[in-house]
Amino acid sequence: MATKPPTADIDETRVHVSRPKKVAVGVPAVLHALEIANEQMGVSRSVQTLMRVNQKDGFDCPGCAWPEEDKRHIAEFCENGAKAVAEEATLRRVGPEFFAAHSLDELRGHDDWWLGQQGRLTHPMVLEEGATHYRPISWDDALALVADELEALDDPDQAVFYTSGRTSNEAAFLYQLLVRGIGTNNLPDCSNMCHESSGSALTETIGIGKGTVSIEDVHEADLLIVAGQNPGSNHPRMLSALEKAKQRGATIIAVNPLPEAGLLRFENPQTVRGVAFGGTKLADEFVQIRLGGDQALFQAIGKHLLEAEASDPGVLDHAFIAEHTSGFDAYRQAMTDAAWRDFVAATGLPEKALRRVGEAVRTSKATIVCWAMGLTQHKHSVPTLREIVNMLLLQGNIGRPGAGVCPVRGHSNVQGDRTVGIYEKPSTAFLDALDAEFGFAAPREHGYDTVQAIRAMRDGQVRFFMSMGGNFVSATPDTAVVEAGMARVGLTVHVSTKLNRSHVVTGRRALILPTLGRTDRDRRGGREQRVTVEDSMGAVHSSRGRLAPPSEELLSEVAIVARLSALVFGQSGGSPAAAPAKHLDAGATQDAARHDRGYPERSPAEEAAVAVSASDPAGVQHPSNVPQADWAALEADYALIRSHIERVVPGFDDYEERIDRGRTLHLPNGPRDARRFATADGKARFTVNALEYPVIPRGRLLLQTLRSHDQYNTTIYGKDDRYRGIHGGRRVVLVNAKDIVSLGFAENDVVDLVSEWTRPDGTIEERRAEEFRIVAYRTPRGNAAAYYPETNVLVPLDSVADVSGTPTSKSVIVRLERRA
Numbered sequence: 001m002a003t004k005p006p007t008a009d010i011d012e013t014r015v016h017v018s019r020p021k022k023v024a025v026g027v028p029a030v031l032h033a034l035e036i037a038n039e040q041m042g043v044s045r046s047v048q049t050l051m052r053v054n055q056k057d058g059f060d061c062p063g064c065a066w067p068e069e070d071k072r073h074i075a076e077f078c079e080n081g082a083k084a085v086a087e088e089a090t091l092r093r094v095g096p097e098f099f100a101a102h103s104l105d106e107l108r109g110h111d112d113w114w115l116g117q118q119g120r121l122t123h124p125m126v127l128e129e130g131a132t133h134y135r136p137i138s139w140d141d142a143l144a145l146v147a148d149e150l151e152a153l154d155d156p157d158q159a160v161f162y163t164s165g166r167t168s169n170e171a172a173f174l175y176q177l178l179v180r181g182i183g184t185n186n187l188p189d190c191s192n193m194c195h196e197s198s199g200s201a202l203t204e205t206i207g208i209g210k211g212t213v214s215i216e217d218v219h220e221a222d223l224l225i226v227a228g229q230n231p232g233s234n235h236p237r238m239l240s241a242l243e244k245a246k247q248r249g250a251t252i253i254a255v256n257p258l259p260e261a262g263l264l265r266f267e268n269p270q271t272v273r274g275v276a277f278g279g280t281k282l283a284d285e286f287v288q289i290r291l292g293g294d295q296a297l298f299q300a301i302g303k304h305l306l307e308a309e310a311s312d313p314g315v316l317d318h319a320f321i322a323e324h325t326s327g328f329d330a331y332r333q334a335m336t337d338a339a340w341r342d343f344v345a346a347t348g349l350p351e352k353a354l355r356r357v358g359e360a361v362r363t364s365k366a367t368i369v370c371w372a373m374g375l376t377q378h379k380h381s382v383p384t385l386r387e388i389v390n391m392l393l394l395q396g397n398i399g400r401p402g403a404g405v406c407p408v409r410g411h412s413n414v415q416g417d418r419t420v421g422i423y424e425k426p427s428t429a430f431l432d433a434l435d436a437e438f439g440f441a442a443p444r445e446h447g448y449d450t451v452q453a454i455r456a457m458r459d460g461q462v463r464f465f466m467s468m469g470g471n472f473v474s475a476t477p478d479t480a481v482v483e484a485g486m487a488r489v490g491l492t493v494h495v496s497t498k499l500n501r502s503h504v505v506t507g508r509r510a511l512i513l514p515t516l517g518r519t520d521r522d523r524r525g526g527r528e529q530r531v532t533v534e535d536s537m538g539a540v541h542s543s544r545g546r547l548a549p550p551s552e553e554l555l556s557e558v559a560i561v562a563r564l565s566a567l568v569f570g571q572s573g574g575s576p577a578a579a580p581a582k583h584l585d586a587g588a589t590q591d592a593a594r595h596d597r598g599y600p601e602r603s604p605a606e607e608a609a610v611a612v613s614a615s616d617p618a619g620v621q622h623p624s625n626v627p628q629a630d631w632a633a634l635e636a637d638y639a640l641i642r643s644h645i646e647r648v649v650p651g652f653d654d655y656e657e658r659i660d661r662g663r664t665l666h667l668p669n670g671p672r673d674a675r676r677f678a679t680a681d682g683k684a685r686f687t688v689n690a691l692e693y694p695v696i697p698r699g700r701l702l703l704q705t706l707r708s709h710d711q712y713n714t715t716i717y718g719k720d721d722r723y724r725g726i727h728g729g730r731r732v733v734l735v736n737a738k739d740i741v742s743l744g745f746a747e748n749d750v751v752d753l754v755s756e757w758t759r760p761d762g763t764i765e766e767r768r769a770e771e772f773r774i775v776a777y778r779t780p781r782g783n784a785a786a787y788y789p790e791t792n793v794l795v796p797l798d799s800v801a802d803v804s805g806t807p808t809s810k811s812v813i814v815r816l817e818r819r820a
Helices: 026-041 043-050 079-088 096-101 104-108 112-117 139-151 169-182 196-206 215-220 238-247 272-276 294-311 318-324 328-337 340-347 351-363 381-394 414-419 428-438 450-458 479-487 557-569 588-596 604-613 631-636 638-648 655-660 670-674 737-742
Strands: 125-127 159-163 223-227 251-255 265-267 285-287 367-371 404-407 464-468 491-496 509-514 531-534 539-543 701-706 732-735 750-758 764-776 783-787 812-818
Touching (some): 043 079, 139 464, 139 491, 139 509, 139 557, 169 414, 169 428, 169 464, 169 531, 169 638, 196 381, 215 238, 251 351, 285 351, 294 328, 294 381, 340 351, 631 638, 638 655
Parallel strands (some): 159 464, 223 367, 251 285, 464 491
Antiparallel strands (some): 531 539, 732 783
8 A cells, every 4th residue: 555755854864874786676676666666656556557667558657768679578667667657656645735734935944855755736736926825726727827927028038938858749849839939949958957968969970969879779789888877777777778788799888987886787687697697797897987087088099099090900990981971180180199198187097998998999890889967967078979979980880780879868758859849949940840830930049048047037037937847946057046046037837747846946926737647547639648759769659648647637738738829829720819919929029029139130031931921821811920720629639739740840750650550650860870961061070179177176076966776867766875875865975985084084974065166257156065974985086976956056057068058067176064
């Protein structure tokens, strides 16, 4: 039987430490997953639900985006997937009586774990300006409040629309259409904070912002380099793919500052070998690199390959380089000039170790590099990822079986959301197709990314904020700035399944709009609906929940967006809302707003687009420039949304038919499919990147923020990180034992973490996170680690990656201060 939610926060005085594990998953993982499932759902509901996770006739896991093979196991989920499902399918409820019993001030005093453990939201709730408690509100009144607030804006860019990576393709497509119909591209999303650096580097070098491998490629690889990633906790199903590759003879090299159990040994609970015979050793070598030293590592590999070619012609794929790449000569010269001593200083590894990795690459027949946040959240992340591409291009390791780039995405549809238009910098081709499909002219000027949105809120330039899923306040950097900025917003709106911190750190007014989750049955238009999601490798498949929704008051994300769009634009195409068109009209009012914000006048092409969109194919004039759609029909039949996606987004040919047949739709990937590169010159680009790496001041540490094992992004499932040996608490900082002594501390001392960031003008800003217990851990000297969101407060808002703008959460200079 499911248990009641906790009544108290985590007691950090009870934290205790054991030896870190050297093996991941196995029977303990199964038992822990079942324990949490039983606590949240009860036994029968757990069995009913978990057996449908990632099945072809079931629902997509609300956790990570790792793909499934065509042939599925009976239990096609991992420990953390089971936790994610249990949290969503929980029997615990947060209804009007909960909010009546708990004031906003009381809720703000609770930690993220307590808030998330309370259960599923059941009713729309509103917080009036100056009120102490949320109160219930009807859907009609809630959506009218949102529409009125949007109508009152002086400029569409005073609104910000955030998106979580769990939003379906259908909901995300409608959401971006709503936003662009309003007249802005302010569509920040969670990609801005994680793999934006990957997209920036890959688009520039190979012409696509996604990976170039399939799950079959992972199985067929000769060498897999897994860098800056902890699959044992963050993508546990990836371990099965690595095990299969290993059994086929692959070599695996793990590159990370921390030793992670999942890359040391994997006990697969679905095999006899995993349960009874100690599992499979995965990593042939653990390369313990210093934080931020990865660019130097991949430059060193490239230099090694070039030097090996000089004495042993045939190391490089000259035919591929000549036919499919540009910039090779400049790259070769840069690596000739590079010094091994700089690589050693940056990585903390001896030249012999660097060359050993280089030799593994040299002898590999097909190499894949996988990475995650450990590579993407540094100031020099984009140059680092360019170097991965450089290294792979040398041997033609893009566009052939078992080889390529593999950025491992987090949330289950974060890649799909971007594919269908959730992006603050949309391409002209996408907007042109959107205009043609819906008979309007979408705005062309770029919108805010996540960091820019926070700056705008801080500066009082945002009057309206809406989040489709997610926990913006806890996910973003510089927590104090985010909270202060949010308080300046007139209305904050959160479409959510569960309670989180963003519901208690609000604007002057706030709405909580409860929505269906992946596990819930979604019945619209007299029949059950399904949605689609895209995995980390560009494969799209359907998802259909089966559980009775937690409340009859819930609407799907699609229904919420469709009904709001009908209020804002009119019930159907050609019937715009009666509200004045000052923030919707594509004509004089928007032109004036553009001029006020310093944007140039419309180009002739944009003027033509406005003129074309003002009438439908039949020549009927529309009185305002808004998307022309039958919103009620789209709410009632998600297949109609997919038909729009098919006509707007390349690669979705025969979308509905393929989903009907239960087949996965593999989106086109030029580099993978045909060695076709959508770059300026049509070729993959070698780049020259000056070597960068963090320099740590004396008496300081370089901190990385990370997840515990009982956590997925900002959702905290429990109090433990058993693989790292941390139990009963989260406010710990992992520090090398020698650093603890040299800094004048002892293990178990309680300290404040104070970050120090030097602004471009030379001034130093400090931020503080209080009461962290020091734990001696096997980290490189000078490096440290602690969990987020507790340490997000230490990450400066303006400390971002070059090019991508991603917060530098893996490169935070800190000092330790003893608590009185």
